[in-house]
Amino acid sequence: MKKYIILLSALLVLGSCDEDFMDRYPQTSVAPEEFFKSEEDLELYVNGLLSLSGSGSYLSDQSSDNMATTGAIEIKNIMTGDPSSQTITGGWNWGRLRNINYFLDNYEQAQASEEAKGHFSGLARYYRAQFYFGMVKRYSDVPWYEVTLNPGDEDLYKARDPREMVMEKVMEDLEFAANHVRESVPSGTPGLWAVKTFYARVALYEGTYRKYHSEIGLEGSANGFLEKARDEAMSIMDGGKFGIYTTGNIQSDYGSLFSSQNLIGNPEVILVNPYDVNKDRSGDVNYTVFGDYEQSPSRDLVMTYLMADGSSFTAQTGHETMGFVEEFQNRDPRLMQTIAYPGWVRQPNSDPYIQSLNKNFTGYHQLKGYNNTVDNIEVGSVDFPVYRYAEVLLTYAEAKAELGELTQGDLDETVNVLRQRVGLPALDMATANASPDLFMAEKYPSVSGANQGVILEIRRERRVEFALEGYRYDDLMRWHAGKLLEIIPEGMYFSGLGKYDMTGDGVEDIILIDKDSDIPTGDAKEKNSLGEFLIYYKAGTIEDNVDVFLKNGENGGNMVTETKVRTFEEPKYYYRPIPVQQVTLNPNLEQIFGWN
Secondary structure: OOOOOOOOOOOOOOOOOOOOOOOOOOOOOOOHHHHHOOOHHHHHHHHHHHOOOOOOHHHHHOOOOEEEEEEHHHHHHHHHOOOOOOOOOOOOOOHHHHHHHHHHHHHHHHHHHHHHHHHHHHHHHHHHHHHHHHHHHOOOOOOOOOOOOOOHHHHHHHHOHHHHHHHHHHHHHHHHHHOOOOOOOOOOOOOHHHHHHHHHHHEEEEEHHHHOHHHHHHHHHHHHHHHHHHHHHHHHHHHHOOOOOOOOOOOOOHHHOOOOOOOOOOOOOEEEOOOOOHOEOOOOHHHHHOOOOEEEEOOHHHHHEEEOOOOOOHHOOOOOHHHHHHHHOOHHHHHHHOOOOOOEOOOOOOEEOOOOOOOOOOOOEEEOOOOOOOOHHHOOOOOEEEEEEEEHHHHHHHHHHOOOOOHHHHHHHHHHHHHHHHHOOOOOHHHHHHHOHHHHHHOOOOOOOHHHHHHHHHHHHHHHHHHOOOHHHHHHHHOOOOHHHHHHOEEEEEEOOOEEEOOOOOOOOOEEEEOOOOOOHHHOOOOOOOEEEEEEEEEEEOOOOOOOOOHHHHOOOEEEOOOOOOOOOHHHEEEOOOOHHHHOOOOOOOOOOOOO
């Protein structure tokens, strides 16, 4: 039976930065001297601070080149609109920090052991590091607060602190947490290894960000962060507590991580967000991830997956004009455990699913996060892997590659362990560096040097391994690859009007007709050789009143999702402006990187 901690949030108050922010006790109105008395009080408060990523992360790649979306996504609106501090008003929220600092200001009052105080204060500092990491990613320079503020405090109206100083404080918090948080904790809460995983993630992000972003002028300190990422990842690997989940079934082991009813105890899962409908914790995202909700996987993502023999799909002759059935043949098995493939069967049906095509979508349907069952209890009770050991391995490999320290042995302990799970040939460092993949090199022109090829392949591995889990946007930002977001996502390729097999059995399932034809009704529809009615779609350009938009209209091409030009202005769009209302309240907050 699944066990997890019940979150207690009654103590916490959320708020935004205004004239009375950080001027409240928690909403219970209990003064600190009346509450912080025992270890149980510390535990109660810190449990209320618990914040885990969950099943909604399967929708997060809408902000990246992994997905097309019809949703009002911030970065898409920025690239296609006229953004300013008056139109971008979200994100400048400080209530959570107030809750964290309130605990750190008062926990020492409790009658508890020093070990217990260290553990719970370590968790609070871990949460503070998470908070500030999010703020730095969004704004770069931000005010640093490590105590609870009251009205009249001068620091309430301070200017931004430099990114360099804030990230130094973040790393200090994470170092303290890594030295004090317990290894053994209740399921569904962060312990030592979760803290270390996040520590390594932050260090890798900041190290690569500083290396590839000259506008912040911190290139000289990049290696220090990369070394910390390397060392924290290695400490987890050396700990021997985790491993890549595998039963030897290359066609299902990877995908099972995202459809399991119980990930507690899974050797790959360092921290789990446990869902259980019977405990009023539902993680149901079936409707939103599958089909024509807002998002659909891009063909660019599909093309990134290798062939089963380890060669590049984009090196195959005619790959640009391969249809849905052909492009899924002999590929990295993770592709078919992430995206619905030809011949996939959707419950409760017994016949292969025929992809539903619709305008503004790519035709591809997402499997990751989708639970293929009609049992609503099972659908809502799929656990979410917050931190996976796979991330630790790829963090280690990338950090060492960026430092120029990577060896073939390192690859064999990291990237090749992931490839082995799905039956792919091992990545050979010498081969990768001798002939970097052109498809990847065109995406990341800032990568150069002796390790160019292997860095590109590690980036491919990250994109594939974590596809549709919400990693991609942050990766593009830290790699200085925002220009990739200018490319409008496209979908499946069709050669033109006519009949198409969508299930891989050689029998046509759908028919594309011209925009001026009428779709027949009833028995007037044509049947295939199995006696099934064909599914009809009108096809044309995005300007036409049709069901499927094709790049070249009736002459075929990739499915088109939109045509509005996107412009990613560098370095400005790697950051966000402080909302104008906050600058009005605090004139010491100045906009940076060209924002107004």
